[in-house]
Amino acid sequence: GDSVTQMEGPVTLSEEAFLTINCTYTATGYPSLFWYVQYPGEGLQLLLKATKADDKGSNKGFEATYRKETTSFHLEKGSVQVSDSAVYFCALYTGNQFYFGTGTSLTVIP
Amino acid sequence: NAGVTQTPKFQVLKTGQSMTLQCAQDMNHNSMYWYRQDPGMGLRLIYYSASEGTTDKGEVPNGYNVSRLNKREFSLRLESAAPSQTSVYFCASSRQPGQGSSGANVLTFGAGSRLTVL
DSSP states (O other): OOEEEEOOOOEEEETTOOEEEOEEEEOSSOOEEEEEEEOTTSOEEEEEEEOSTTOEEEETTEEEEOBTTTTBOOEEESSOOGGGOEEEEEEEEOSSOEEEOOOEEEEEEO | OOSEEEEOSEEEEOTTOOEEEEEEEOSOOSEEEEEEEETTTEEEEEEEESSTTOOEEOSOOTTEEEEEOSSSBEEEEESSOOGGGOEEEEEEEEOOTTSSOOSSOOOEEOOOEEEEEO
C-alpha cells in the first residue's frame, strides 16, 4: 500500500547549521508530496508541496525536490534558526487519501 | 480568520463516558478528516468524508463514529471512551481536484483537541 517513511529524530542542530530530513515514499500512480510543520501546541501547517516529478517546493528557506527515480522528497534548509524548532511531517496524496510519516522533531539551539 | 475550528481544546473523561468532538470549516472544502496523533506514530486517519453525505473508515476507526452534518461540519463521537483513546485529535479539510483548485489537494488542519481518558 501507499506509505511514507521519514528520518527518525530527534534532531538537534546549532543555529545556522544545514538541515536535511530524509523522506521516501511508496505509492501507485503519481502522488502529490508535502512537508507539514507542527509548532508546539499547534496543528499542522503546510510548509511546501510538489505535484509532479522534478518539481521543487520552497518556502521560508526550506526546499524539497520531488525525485521519482529515487521516490524521495528530502527537506533541506541551508541555515536553520531557533524559530525552526518544530516537528516536521512528510506526506503524500494519491487522489484518495493522505498518508503521513511519523514526524521528525527538530530542536535548534542558539 | 478563515480555517478549521475544533472544540473543545481539552477534555478529560472517565472510562465509559461519551463525548463528541466538533469541527467546522469555512473554506467551502468538500472533504473533511479526523486524525489522531500519538507519540512515535505520527498521524493516523480515523474517518474521513470525501463529500457531504458520505463517510468512510480510515486506518483506526474502532471505537469512533462520525457525522457529516453539512458541508461545513464534521463531528467525531466516542460512545464509550477507553484509556487507549487518550490522544490529540485533529480535524482537517481539503478541496478535491476539480473543485476549482489549482495544483495539489492541500490539507488545512485545526489546532487540535487533547483528550485524556482516565
